[in-house]
Amino acid sequence: MSRLLCAFACTLALTGAATANPLTLAPIPVTDWKAVHARIEAKDRLPARARIGGTLTDLLVAEGDSVARGQPLARVTDDKLGFQLAALHAQRDAIAAQLANARAELHRGEELLKQGVTTAQRLDALRTQVDVLAGQLTAVNAQAEVVVQTQAEGLVLAPADGRVLTVPVAAGAVVMAGETIATVSGGGIFLRLALPERHAASLSEGDPIRLDDGSEGRLIRLYPLIENGRVIADVEVPGLSDRFEEARVLVRLPVAERQALMVPAGVITTRGGLDFVAVETPAGPVLRAVVPGLRQTAADGGMVEILSGLTAGDVILPASPAAAKGASHD
Template sequence: MTPRSTALAAACAGGLMLAALSASALAASLVVEPRMVTEWKAVFGQVEARDEVPARARIGGTLATLEVEEGDTVAAGARIAVVSDEKIAFRTAAIEARLRALQSQLANAEAELARAETLVERGVATRQRVDQLATAAEVVRNEISAATAERSVVVQQGEEGAVLAPAAGRILKVPVTRGAVILPGETVAVLGSGGTFLRLSVPERHAVRLEEGADIEIETGGGLSPGRLAKIYPTIENGRVVADVEVPGLDATFINARLLVRLPVGERSALLLPPAAIVTRAGLDFVRLRVGEGEVERTVLTGGAVRHDGETHVEILTGLKPGDELVLP
């Protein structure tokens, strides 16, 4: 091979290599364009029971037994405590004694009525006397009915000494102790039922941007967990909007535990780059741009990491503008 042909072959090979490098560079370029990213607001939420139901005493008296403590799980209708009132037993005994006396009076009245009817048949007594005795016997019967109904009321009051769980759930509070004197309607225990959720208190300036059904993020020890904004309450209290968040698999070991929640409150435009496109040297961040036929490095100021379309990007605060062509490594 002559020197001229060798040089020509080398030039062709160099041209092919340059074209390949150029094609590779073009394939690894990225045009910087603004993207809409979600603006997040960090607030604290509390783990709360969906329903807090008090189990109340139906009668007053002394708390004879207390069968639950904080943290116990109970079924609906389960007995939580028993309230004892000794006066109920005394009233029951008094009513039963009155009933026995009325039964004796009724037996006597019916016997006199039977004798009077016999005397009327013989013409010795008058019909008026028979009517008087029949009325007296009816009065005693009515008194017996009233006393029986009163006894049923007292017996029912004694049975209502049992404090029952109004719903299935977990015991959150037991504000009384065994042997305490309580009044009718006083709370013996507080149950949490219906599952758990996160309750948020959001500043009212963000209320117009909240939407029911929006996806949110909850920061836990294991990272970010997804959630859904289930309900927004219409009343603003102390400058804050109350909202409920449903979180699958929410840890309900501790009620009123606080978790950091990130709420979507709007959108903004941002320049996002893949982390691999940024090179850090001497504490400065650099990117490589295509300018004409060549490449230059430019210093940029980066912000925090941003999740977009399921991938992590780095936000560029200054140093780039839309339309710049970025050369990826």
């Protein structure tokens, strides 16, 4: 009697399930994702170099500081430039005095020429002397400006807006022209990853990329050079933190697409460690044992792949608590 009641309850449960929007099973395309590690990197990594050699007298930044383009980072001082500038100023003053005397001589020569006391040849020589001294004064002033500009180039400036990554020198160190004082990251942050070359043909720019924290990015560049069997790619992720560069992040890439039988997660009933799906058959609704596989997230639709137990064309019935307690199954 109890068996009859149990079978009757199961039949009623499956019959009720059959009246609640059945689903005809058909293969649908499913994307296979490959998990790889990517590194957080800056789009631009620019060295701030010393333009002159000398002593690093001031170091104004440290690792991790945010800087703006043109912001002073350090100062390099060369004491010889000060001595050169002092020598040029003294030379300029001497030439200026000679020029003033030559102009006075020229003025007197012009007056004497009017009186017929001197000759035009002597006057031309005085004019030439004035012109030579004026040219020398201009040259010395230009040399002094070069030295002043060289002193100004001792100020090391930030090449771009960004964050200071490294400062390989310390205040008081002697540096050469062209030596790196600091490295600045700029241009934004992206993910750089290296994946096996067998996946290169299945990837293209613009493909969606998923991160473990649920955020999504976009593949923006595939580099044509394969190194050590690896394809290098860049991924752009909106809002990616730049606090730590070279940090490793787990991402998932779409590497293939295949056909699979997918059912809503809600139609699967678990009982006794086995999974069942209610299926409509000519003999009536039955619970069929299945082997589930890939389970999508709620954002992807909450579907579950069925590896075995169902075939295309099966009519799937929604699961119910009563159906889960049924005793008969296929």
